[in-house]
Amino acid sequence: MATLTLLQAVNDALKTAMRDDPNVVVFGEDVGPKGGVFLATEGLTKEFGENRCFDTPLSEDGIVGAGIGMALNGLKPVCEIQFQDFIFPAFDQIVSEAAKFRYRSGGQYTCPMVIRTPYGGGIRGGLYHSQSGEAYFCHTPGLKVVIPSTPYDAKGLLLASIDDPDPVLFLEPKALYRQLKGEVPEGRYKVDLSTLRTVREGRNVTVFCYGAMVPVCQRAADQAAEKGIESLVVDLRTLLPLDEEGVIEAAKQTGRVVVVHEAPRFCGFGGEISALIAEHAIEYMEAPVVRVTGFDTPFPNTLEHHYMPDERRVLDAIEHVHGF
């Protein structure tokens, strides 16, 4: 078992998939000889050749559009959008095309493909290298939305996504790329999509989170524990299709819920979690659900540490719902 960063785990997953299946192709801006701006695709062109891992023109619409055509015709494209902030020219291809091909053709044409893209703040990237756009995509039937938070999950979820028969948007928390290391098995293994991960057990408060917010919530839960509040921290890791039963069950366990994400609050994913609990577990609730999120503003540069939920804000919310 190797100890890898999340970024190295992504790279390991890509190599594993490409070794196992000659139909897997990796492409995007600067992913070839350079290995990607974050080096997620380092060494792939060298090992698998320019037909399997290659640079494309600077066009997100073209990257995803061509990827769809490859998927329709038997390849397994894993394309990279350099930053999630730049994905919007491809929004039409993802939302109107990849996510709808199976449905609109009655299953005659399908799009098994993965769109990888780094998302989120924490690198002083300002408005256009920091956004968390998951909610736009979670509103799209036919698409799967996956966000890992550990090296182990990054590899296992990415391999599961590449094997999946439907299009997967794989959002990588760039703040965690090199921040933490973890044990990652060699070779092939999978983490099933649409399953939750219990990060930490606790009987007082349930904290739902994903991506770069997971370690933040873990630290906040540790601080809460020092004050005698035990938090159940749940990493959602697949937002669509969500394990709704698992969410409802975890909410019922404590009756006190905090939901944490970097994205703006209004119509954010936390709203969906909150609504699920209101619909299915209201009688178990001891306190109103509290959302800890980015502000309903664009993402600031210099003051990003105020924008992104941190341990203070999560701890404050845990204490609030616990004391309600």
Add this chain to the structure above:
Amino acid sequence: MAASQLLTVIEPDGGVNGHDVGMTNDELLHCYRTLLRTRAFDDTCMKLQRSGRIGFSIPNKGVEATQIGAAAALRRTDWLFPSYRDFGMALYHGVPMVEMMHNMFGNARDGAKGRQMPVHFSFVEPVKFVSISSPIGTHIPQAVGAAYAMKQRGEDTVALASFGDGGTSSLGFHSGLTFAGVWKAPVVFLCQNNQWAISCPSSKQTASESYAIKGKAYGVPGVLVDGNDVLAVRQATLAAVERARRGGGPTLIEAFTFRMAGHSTSDDPSRYVPKEQFAEWEKKDPVLRFEKFLAKKKLWNEDLRAQWTTEALAEVDAAAKIAEATPRPGIESIFSDVYADVPAHIRKQGEAAFDLARRKGDASAGDGKFPL
């Protein structure tokens, strides 16, 4: 052939001015019959819509030669990425009319299970006629990706993406031609310039001297061809296809034609197309043009047209009767094919809909008219 010089094969008198047509009599008559079947399908669908039996259609009148000529240059192993005004290509390659009619009625035997508007066909057999979507130009880079897959596997197949003059302004046109040029992908871009993007004339679409010349900046050769001339379109497409099969890369073909009808059944072209333009292009009708050529080869007379038109109309009529008598898809079809497996949340929504239908009766279907 060039981006600024119009390629024409069939002369006004039906001659071919020394061109080698390169088609057998059977092939030529298959083209002719498909022209008539396409027009019969179109005519009937317009009537079905006007009489309220289907909700919508997309007229094809006037642009059939472009479709048939392009289809005649392809093999059934090639892939078509069509637009919504391309059903002549499907007919040419043997898609049964009744399969198309199931889509027009959105019934339970429609390949898309009634989920799409009429004319948004999807077929995998006998030819890959890739599911049509309404957004403009999105299929252009998809055709390039499918062509990349062919090239990577060393196949000698090609992909053809068909779109209108308006489609050349789309993001997909730019990205598709950019990628195809760089990758030398085995793809043919067919721009059917019918001169009107709904109500917008070419003069408001582009300041470019032609659509064909737009290929130049992408490193994609552009060819301008008479779109009302089956043989010219076939010749230009065949040259592009053969180039692509040889590894020579993509070609952009502009077929200059005219839509002798509205954009759709919801559109009234008399509000924007000058009367004189209609009159001018009536004389250039692609069916009459091809008949002149066939007559000169002694392959055609009025009786043949009458006989095949009657047969085609009877075929469409029979198809429409079958499709109309076929029941609607069941409610369960709303919830399948979103993903390979039905996820729990969608399953629950389906069960709730079935339960409500049991308790309160079915939802009211409305009149099914597309209100624009």
